[in-house]
Amino acid sequence: MTHLPNFSQSLSQLIACPSISSTQPSWDQGNKEVIQLLATWFEQLGFNIEIQVVPDTSNKFNLLAKLGSGEGGLLLAGHSDTVPFDENRWQSNPHTVVNQDDKFFGLGTCDMKGFFAFILQVCKNLNADQLKKPLYILATADEETTMAGARFFAKSQAIKPDVAIIGEPTNLVPVVMHKGHMSHRISVEGKSGHSSKPNLGVNAIEIMHKVIGQLIELKEKFQLNYQNQAFDVPAPTLNLGAISGGDNANRICGHCHLDIDLRSLPGMSDDELINWLSEALKPLAELYPGRISFAEMHPSSPSFEQKKPSTLIDIAQEISGHSCCAVNYATEAPYIQQLGCQTIVLGPGSIDQAHQPNEFLAHSEIDKTEKLLTKMIQHYCL
Secondary structure, eight states: OOOOOOHHHHHHHHHTSOOBOOSSTTTOOOOHHHHHHHHHHHHHTTOEEEEEEOTTSSSOEEEEEEESOSSOOEEEEEEOOBOOOOGGGOSSOTTSOEEETTEEESTTTTTTHHHHHHHHHHHTTOOGGGOSSOEEEEEESOTTTTOHHHHHHHHHTOOOOSEEEEOOOSTTOOEEEEOOBEEEEEEEEOBOEETTOGGGSBOHHHHHHHHHHHHHHHHHHHHHHOOOTTSSSOSOEEEEEEEEEOSOTTEEOOEEEEEEEEEOOTTOOHHHHHHHHHHHHHHHHHHSTTTEEEEESSOOBOOEEOOSSOHHHHHHHHHHOOOOEEESSOOSHHHHHTTSSEEEEOOSSOTTTTTSTTOEEETTHHHHHHHHHHHHHHHHHO
16 A cells, blocks of 8 residues: 555645635636545545536536445545635745644645545544445535535435534534525616716616615514524624625716625525515615616525434534534535435634634644544444
């Protein structure tokens, strides 16, 4: 067998493979290099390897590695892509791991290529003949944008594990609930003209001002009528994220666009949110026929909840030493859950480091994470 890298070596090699996902084509990259590297390593450990082309993407792939045979077992899952970076705010090359101050600095160290380096280490001493149930490793594409990899994998129903752990950075606290996410662009079509004769035009910014008023009322209704105290932000949220319109001070604005995002509580459907948005804008749509529209910007991500009682939650709390919690961000958990398995989000590092300049993974995570993963594999596979 070819010598496999130790933790810091494997982490460095993974970080050195750029795999940025972005809605901006100038940033967006494939993930083939990362996937092939993981495939090589896990194949050397005796895993059966399947590399899947993710449909309707550009050079994006999923990796499924399997050790052992039989039904059920444990799935360890994560995404192989990273977000873009602001080079001016990094103190080092984001694609080169810098080991200093008891931390590994690099893009993806925490979110979340580091998780695969941990898995590699704990799998080095596994023997397929020892496993009573299979161990699966899944590395997905495009989690940071469309979640296309996880969506495709969920539809394929290729495996049926008993349980799944998604290794997003949670400080090794089991996450059993998170909000959904959807983003829409609201567009107002006005009628441009000379600013000296406003009655001859229709100012799109003025209409958008009224639209924003309706959205703020909807936001207040969310806060009054819908609460889940498991979250530190207990209500659904509506964020007015970006606005653009017009082209010159002396012209009546002919077009205006507002980008919003909605984060729903578990139990809320996309259809409900769309209906609330439609109802909020309905009076203005009737007042300005044909001038107000909204459309989805990106595929939505559903909310997630692993309901209790759950043996996985009990075991994760016991092994991690932490009580389960809810978070406000979205993950691939609802898609993995569609495989029919108990699912939690549980991984090393802090979400506070994710998507930040000088992202890092602390050395203190190493022993704790390797022990946790080892115990999970022992419980569900041996």
